[in-house]
Amino acid sequence: MRYLPLTQPDRQAMLDVIGAASVDDLFADVPNEHYLDGPVEGLPLAAGEMAVEKHMRRLSKQNLAAADAAFFCGAGAYRHHVPATVDHIIQRGEFLTAYTPYQPEIAQGTLQMLFEFQTQVARLYGCAIANASMYDGSTACWEAIVMAARLTKRNRVLMSGGVHPHYVSVAQTMARFTPGHIDYELPVLASEPGDAALIGRIDEETSCVVVQYPDIMGRIPDLQRIADAAHDKGALLIVVNTEPVALGALEAPGNLGADIVVGEGQAIGVGLQFGGPYLGLFAITNPKHVRQMPGRLCGETVDADGKRGFVLTLSTREQHIRREKATSNICTNSGLCALAFSVHMTLLGEKGLTALAAENHRLACVAADRLERVPGVSVLNEAFFNEFTLVLDKEARPIVRALAEKGVLAGVALGRLFPDGEGRENGLLVTVTETVTEEDIETLAIALEEALA
Numbered sequence: 001m002r003y004l005p006l007t008q009p010d011r012q013a014m015l016d017v018i019g020a021a022s023v024d025d026l027f028a029d030v031p032n033e034h035y036l037d038g039p040v041e042g043l044p045l046a047a048g049e050m051a052v053e054k055h056m057r058r059l060s061k062q063n064l065a066a067a068d069a070a071f072f073c074g075a076g077a078y079r080h081h082v083p084a085t086v087d088h089i090i091q092r093g094e095f096l097t098a099y100t101p102y103q104p105e106i107a108q109g110t111l112q113m114l115f116e117f118q119t120q121v122a123r124l125y126g127c128a129i130a131n132a133s134m135y136d137g138s139t140a141c142w143e144a145i146v147m148a149a150r151l152t153k154r155n156r157v158l159m160s161g162g163v164h165p166h167y168v169s170v171a172q173t174m175a176r177f178t179p180g181h182i183d184y185e186l187p188v189l190a191s192e193p194g195d196a197a198l199i200g201r202i203d204e205e206t207s208c209v210v211v212q213y214p215d216i217m218g219r220i221p222d223l224q225r226i227a228d229a230a231h232d233k234g235a236l237l238i239v240v241n242t243e244p245v246a247l248g249a250l251e252a253p254g255n256l257g258a259d260i261v262v263g264e265g266q267a268i269g270v271g272l273q274f275g276g277p278y279l280g281l282f283a284i285t286n287p288k289h290v291r292q293m294p295g296r297l298c299g300e301t302v303d304a305d306g307k308r309g310f311v312l313t314l315s316t317r318e319q320h321i322r323r324e325k326a327t328s329n330i331c332t333n334s335g336l337c338a339l340a341f342s343v344h345m346t347l348l349g350e351k352g353l354t355a356l357a358a359e360n361h362r363l364a365c366v367a368a369d370r371l372e373r374v375p376g377v378s379v380l381n382e383a384f385f386n387e388f389t390l391v392l393d394k395e396a397r398p399i400v401r402a403l404a405e406k407g408v409l410a411g412v413a414l415g416r417l418f419p420d421g422e423g424r425e426n427g428l429l430v431t432v433t434e435t436v437t438e439e440d441i442e443t444l445a446i447a448l449e450e451a452l453a
Contacts, residue, residue: 069409074387075242082271090336090340095109114296125261127284128284131296133333149208158198158235167240240263243387262282294327359434363441370441375453386432393426394452395425399448410447
């Protein structure tokens with residue numbers, strides 16, 4: 001640590017202030033078995049650059065890439081075709097050059113892009129205002145929960161069992177480690193998409209109801225009914241969307257009573273990328289709530305000569321150094337991913353998005369009809385967009401692994417998403433996008449029939 005000009009007394013003084021006896025105390029939540037007590041086994045301490053490159057190439061060949069297989073995985077991260085134009089534009093020097101949008105006189109390009117991005121997200125979600133993006137969908141969901149608590153002055157959060165379990169896990173973790181006067185409660189319900197069972201739990205202490213649309217099993221909840229029930233009790237409705245292409249076919253959540261709409265924007269313009277970086281989307285329906293909205297917000301104005309210009313507007317929340325004054329802990333936005341989203345959305349346009357959504361749904365219907373004819377398979381969903389759940393007569397996880405060995409990535413086993421079981425071990429979540437061919441569907445059906453035989 002020779003580049004850190006801190007003496008031991010400096011460190012001890014900081015530890016004394018926060019009440020920790022040692023630096024190790026700061027990592028008390030890390031289980032002992034996860035500490036590294038020496039060199040990583042099998043990893044040399046040093047190697048030449050060419051040797052490392054060759055080694056990494058060998059390792060990469062052990063992966064089955066999405067483009068090299070019949071690919072039916074989704075569950076919050078989707079493989080869509082990204083036009084080459086997107087990559088070309090985001091690599092232009094004007095966008096790749098790092099400069100702060102706090103100086104609008106030299107950042108008009110970035111600021112205008114963010115403004116247009118916000119407009120696209122707001123229209124997609126059926127909302128009045130969207131921010132300049134969040135880090136990803138799961139953290140955007142948590143920020144919405146915190147915002148709802150500030151607005152309602154309540155502390156009970158009701159989450160549908162149809163919300164992605166990873167999003168639920170992030171919310172639980174953040175609730176545990178977020179200081180403040182609100183003691184967040186996060187009851188998680190059964191797997192129903194959120195009508196009678198969910199509505200029956202809403203009371204006068206409920207801050208917000210969180211529902212995914214479509215949900216983690218591909219079902220489409222009745223948002224208007226849930227919104228009416230929440231509003232009757234003074235609670236807000238937060239809608240989570242992990243597949244934005246679905247909104248080319250489904251009614252926008254903001255038009256169905258949602259107060260806050262959040263989600264993951266990866267499906268438009270951003271590739272799978274081994275899990276990141278991704279793009280959180282955040283929008284609100286009531287403009288009066290804008291000052292409680294987290295993250296950056298870009299606005300349009302005029303300069304001294306009356307010409308149109310763009311600035312970061314209202315409060316620059318990330319400059320609230322004191323944490324208790326901040327609306328969130330996000331200090332920037334996913335600028336490059338937001339640009340990719342905006343470019344792809346511009347290329348599609350409204351008609352293109354609608355056509356893309358229609359093709360996704362058509363292929364998903366073809367897949368559901370074909371797979372339901374496989375012995376030992378039934379389709380759980382009555383309605384879906386491009387994602388549906390199969391119920392197999394065997395546990396799904398071994399079947400998924402067996403099909404992967406044959407070059408078919410059959411989907412996501414619900415046992416992986418819900419490791420505690422909950423009776424979903426035989427569930428398989430299948431996603432069909434425009435990148436899937438009818439030949440791929442037939443390949444999956446044949447491989448699944450062989451594996452279940």
